[in-house]
Amino acid sequence: MRLVIANCSVDYAGRLSAHLPLAKRLLMLKADGSLLVHSDGGSYKPLNWMSPPCTLTVDEPDELQREAGITEVWRVTQAKTADMLIVSIHEVLHDSAHDLGIDPGLQKDGVEAHLQKLLAEQIHLLGDGHVLVRREYMTAIGPVDILARDERGASVAVELKRRGDIDGVEQLTRYLELMNRDPLLAPVSGVFAAQEIKPQARTLAEDRGIRCLVLDYDAMRGLDDSDSRLF
Template sequence: MRLVIARCSVDYAGRLTAHLPSAPRLILIKADNSVSIHADDRAYKPLNWMSPPCTLRETRPGEGPEGGGTREGETAHAVWTVENKGGEKLIITLEEILHDSSHELGVDPGLIKDGVEAHLQELLADRMETLGEGYALIRREYPTAIGPVDILCRDAEGVTVAVEIKRRGEIDGVEQLTRYLELLNRDPLLAPVRGVFAAQEIKPQARTLATDRGIRCVTLDYDGLRGIEDDKLRLF
């Protein structure tokens, strides 16, 4: 992984256009060539990013197709152009590099999930009808540049659905699913992608936030998924 702290401006050119004015920022370039740009806030959510597969090309003054260098009085800036297979571009203009280092992290062992959460994922993948009639599994632990989605599936209408599973559903889990949805909806082969937040217990604040973002909430019955009958007395 390469970490660069630099004063830079950023332009995104694709289906939409976006501009980040000049400011000090952290740029992460990972081994899979993904690039993400971070400010000193927003937790771990990047300001902008480009997911793999993509390429990074660096040009300096005088290296462009027309050459000629810079004119008197102009500032010489390096420009990184990150482009994905769809032709979308992230153009990073580096004005001043404050830090530049590379680190070999090796193969990551992956996230070790809470035993109940891992079992919930396994059980739900085998019983997709829990989410509704016609749901079909695409893959468990669907890989993305920011982590694996617990379950990726399709509903009865063929729409892609990303499912985030928690033992206790709180706001952090909704934020995590929101980031996955933002990334997955950039993939034209998957979009539009809907979200389902599934947990044994969902806190009211998390449910409110999820509903506001168009994410469906599902309360999971762990024993029911395991096929264990409720031992409580019933009237009928």
């Protein structure tokens, strides 16, 4: 991973256009080719980013750019959509690279692990005719919680969370992009399953063709007390 702190401006060109004016920011370049632009705020969320597959080229500024104080121009191009993130560097304050090695992946907490086991045993909750292929189906970037097949025999990838937010949708999106390149699996549809799904996550998932499924953990464990409910 390469970490660069620089005075820079950022422009995104593609399906959407966005501009970040000149300011001091952290530029994070990951080994998978992605670039994330961070400020000193906003928690974990970057101001802008480009997801892989993408390529980075570094250009010399032209005369007008040099007069404006620009010393380097980074162009990050998305391979599939040709969207482009353009970073105009004015001054580099810090530049370091670190080999993080192979990440072991996110370790599920007890509830998420149990949800995965229960859903595998109650795969019919995905819909009539669904059958389990396996749990923890490994991809090049980590394991998908559940791989199943629907009533037509098509592949279904399921990502499980206790509380479903946008990060979980992004994670499932990356899995689906990889799995749909495999002719033995494609086409692969996605299901985002959680005990609670935030409205923003549901909107993003549905926009990407991912189905949302709210799971009743107590009912799946057989603890649902029907005598105490009105309905």
